[in-house]
Amino acid sequence: MDENRVTGAARETVGRVQEAVGGLTGKREYQARGVANEVQGQAENFVGQLCDNVREQPLTSIAIAAGIGYILGRLRIL
Numbered sequence: 001m002d003e004n005r006v007t008g009a010a011r012e013t014v015g016r017v018q019e020a021v022g023g024l025t026g027k028r029e030y031q032a033r034g035v036a037n038e039v040q041g042q043a044e045n046f047v048g049q050l051c052d053n054v055r056e057q058p059l060t061s062i063a064i065a066a067g068i069g070y071i072l073g074r075l076r077i078l
Contacts, residue, residue, distance in 0.1 A: 019035055
C-alpha cells in the first residue's frame with residue numbers, strides 16, 4: 001500500500017471531523033478548512049491508488065499512458 005493512500009485517508013478523516021466541529025460551533029472558517037483537508041485527502045488517496053496500480057500492472061499503465069498521449073497529440077490540445 002502506498003504511503004499517499006495512508007496519509008490521504010488520515011487527512012480526509014481529519015477534514016471530516018473539522019467540518020463537523022465547524023458546523024457544530026458555527027465557525028465557517030474551521031468548517032471550510034475541514035472541507036479543504038477532506039478534498040486534499042481524497043486527491044492524495046487517488047494518487048496513492050494510481051501508484052499502486054502502476055506498480056501492480058506496469059505494462060497496462062504504459063499502454064494507457066501511450067493511448068492518452070496519442071489522443072492528446074491527435075487533438076493538438078497541447
